[in-house]
Amino acid sequence: MVAVWRIAGYHRADTPVTGQVTKFGGQPGWLGAPQWPLGAARGTPMRFLCQIVLEAELVGDGPGRLAYVFVSHGDHGHDAEDFDPDVVFPDGGENAVIVQPGAFTGPTIPLTSGPTLYHGDGSPAEYTVDLVRDEDPEPMSPEAYLALPPERRDQCFQALDVEDS
Numbered sequence: 001m002v003a004v005w006r007i008a009g010y011h012r013a014d015t016p017v018t019g020q021v022t023k024f025g026g027q028p029g030w031l032g033a034p035q036w037p038l039g040a041a042r043g044t045p046m047r048f049l050c051q052i053v054l055e056a057e058l059v060g061d062g063p064g065r066l067a068y069v070f071v072s073h074g075d076h077g078h079d080a081e082d083f084d085p086d087v088v089f090p091d092g093g094e095n096a097v098i099v100q101p102g103a104f105t106g107p108t109i110p111l112t113s114g115p116t117l118y119h120g121d122g123s124p125a126e127y128t129v130d131l132v133r134d135e136d137p138e139p140m141s142p143e144a145y146l147a148l149p150p151e152r153r154d155q156c157f158q159a160l161d162v163e164d165s
Helices: 141-149 150-160
Strands: 001-010 023-025 048-054 066-071 095-100 126-136
Touching: 141 150
Parallel strands: none
Antiparallel strands: 001 126, 023 048, 023 126, 048 066, 066 095
């Protein structure tokens, strides 16, 4: 089995969350010097999605302790619907994961705050999460999965199919 953390619940933040915690939206709680990535298509700051604490139990003893996730996206009410970068390509320059401590090799600027998540009305969105420890089955190739007896495939699928509560 593989140790994992699952999100058990989200909580809308009433005040800005500034620490090094797992959260969605708001502004990054930089562990080191700010490294705000720039999108390849326009050269403008990407939108901050979330930051994830990298627990040594799950990721080992490497130096990374916090991961910041960014994606290119138009601004609310301006060009959000007209701007369509190819964010699905991991190396296309329109999304980034920055791990600190460490240095990102793509283009960045030293912003401490920038574009972030927003609600449908355009207001900033920030959410903390409740995490629960769990376990997943060991990873396996598609071929190995398909070679399992049907009842074992069902068990593996059910172990990974976590429903929202």
